[in-house]
Amino acid sequence: xxxxxxxxxxxxxxxxxxxxxxxxxxxxxxxxxxxxxxxxxxxxxxxxxxxxxxxxxxxxxxxxxxxxxxxxxxxxxxxxxxxxxxxxxxxxxxxxxxxxxxxxxxxxxxxxxxxxxxxxxxxxxxxxxxxxxxxxxxxxxxxxxxxxxxxxxxxxxxxxxxxxxxxxxxxxxxxxxxxxxxxxxxxxxxxxxxxxxxxxxxxxxxxxxxxxxxxxxxxxxxxxxxxxxxxxxxxxxxxxxxxxxxxxxxxxxxxxxxxxxxxxxxxxxxxxxxxxxxxxxxxxxxxxxxxxxxxxxxxxxxxxxxxxxxxxxxxxxxxxxxxxxxxxxxxxxxxxxxxxxxxxxxxxxxxxxxxxxxxxxxxxxxxxxxxxxxxxxxxxxxxxxxxxxxxxxx
Numbered sequence: 001x002x003x004x005x006x007x008x009x010x011x012x013x014x015x016x017x018x019x020x021x022x023x024x025x026x027x028x029x030x031x032x033x034x035x036x037x038x039x040x041x042x043x044x045x046x047x048x049x050x051x052x053x054x055x056x057x058x059x060x061x062x063x064x065x066x067x068x069x070x071x072x073x074x075x076x077x078x079x080x081x082x083x084x085x086x087x088x089x090x091x092x093x094x095x096x097x098x099x100x101x102x103x104x105x106x107x108x109x110x111x112x113x114x115x116x117x118x119x120x121x122x123x124x125x126x127x128x129x130x131x132x133x134x135x136x137x138x139x140x141x142x143x144x145x146x147x148x149x150x151x152x153x154x155x156x157x158x159x160x161x162x163x164x165x166x167x168x169x170x171x172x173x174x175x176x177x178x179x180x181x182x183x184x185x186x187x188x189x190x191x192x193x194x195x196x197x198x199x200x201x202x203x204x205x206x207x208x209x210x211x212x213x214x215x216x217x218x219x220x221x222x223x224x225x226x227x228x229x230x231x232x233x234x235x236x237x238x239x240x241x242x243x244x245x246x247x248x249x250x251x252x253x254x255x256x257x258x259x260x261x262x263x264x265x266x267x268x269x270x271x272x273x274x275x276x277x278x279x280x281x282x283x284x285x286x287x288x289x290x291x292x293x294x295x296x297x298x299x300x301x302x303x304x305x306x307x308x309x310x311x312x313x314x315x316x317x318x319x320x321x322x323x324x325x326x327x328x329x330x331x332x333x334x335x336x337x338x339x340x341x342x343x344x345x346x347x348x349x350x351x352x353x354x355x356x357x358x359x360x361x362x363x364x365x366x367x368x369x370x371x372x373x374x375x376x377x378x379x380x381x382x383x384x385x386x387x388x389x390x391x392x393x394x
Contacts, residue, residue: 072139131276200387245295
């Protein structure tokens with residue numbers, strides 16, 4: 001029989017109110033348990049933890065786990081560490097600490113208590129913490145989960161920073177062009193027409209081009225909307241997602257970045273899990289979920305089946321293309337030397353640096369390209385406007 005968590009309010013024998021949570025098969029069982037404790041049930045409601053959960057950035061998730069790991073490393077009991085985190089942790093953590101604290105008081109492991117509260121911590125982080133609990137090193141598992149999330153936050157920040165300037169340039173440049181072509185230039189053309197002036201060739205060409213684009217937009221929307229809806233429905237299926245993500249992995253440059261990023265995620269997760277005492281057979285499925293790419297996760301699942309049946313880790317990963325070539329070579333070295341967790345940690349660092357380097361190089365090429373394209377279009381529009389102004393003066 002499935003069990004749920006219920007929040008209750010009950011009256012003690014002295015008339016005071018007690019609040020808390022209990023796990024039971026139904027509200028009647030909660031009332032029976034409260035009666036056995038000498039309490040009179042007042043209000044019993046099921047506590048529903050949804051995946052929506054409190055909003056939390058990856059950096060906040062990492063900060064909360066880092067603080068928790070430091071408290072546990074300093075020798076604080078889990079109960080006191082949670083109370084301390086509630087007072088000094090990020091706001092998103094403070095909202096869930098009471099529920100986590102109550103679950104821990106009932107005997108629930110810290111990892112399971114976190115998982116019950118929704119998306120404040122990703123499942124891969126709770127898996128690493130659970131591995132640390134199974135090996136008797138909770139603080140180490142929490143710190144390794146914090147390391148993983150900090151690395152993810154660092155990668156995300158680096159990519160966002162690299163793309164910030166090109167995005168601003170594209171938005172402001174595109175907005176300026178729309179204003180010039182959609183508002184300013186047509187008004188000049190209207191003035192020339194009212195004055196009976198001949199329209200300059202460049203102005204006429206630009207206006208004809210924009211008019212042609214406007215004529216194409218509506219039919220494109222009519223045709224494109226149902227196609228887009230069909231594509232979204234197809235992508236919602238398991239087969240569609242698999243084929244789409246496999247296609248993305250085969251796209252030049254983009255596929256290289258996606259595979260390298262997924263490899264970094266898998267290597268970092270697997271390194272933490274193996275260091276916590278999990279076997280490769282138990283750790284690889286969790287690492288596959290942490291890849292961030294469904295196609296890579298599918299490849300890792302196939303590789304996992306080969307490993308379970310006796311194949312070497314490196315050969316299985318290479319056979320299914322589940323990691324980059326460099327990562328496979330380093331995994332083979334880790335197998336041979338018996339230092340697979342350390343080698344996986346090195347893989348995660350190298351692939352992370354590779355992703356950031358590729359993005360930075362692409363951005364360095366993109367920025368002058370955008371400047372040249374937008375500058376050329378603005379120059380053409382400005383020339384058409386000048387000709388229109390000279391026509392008015394004439």
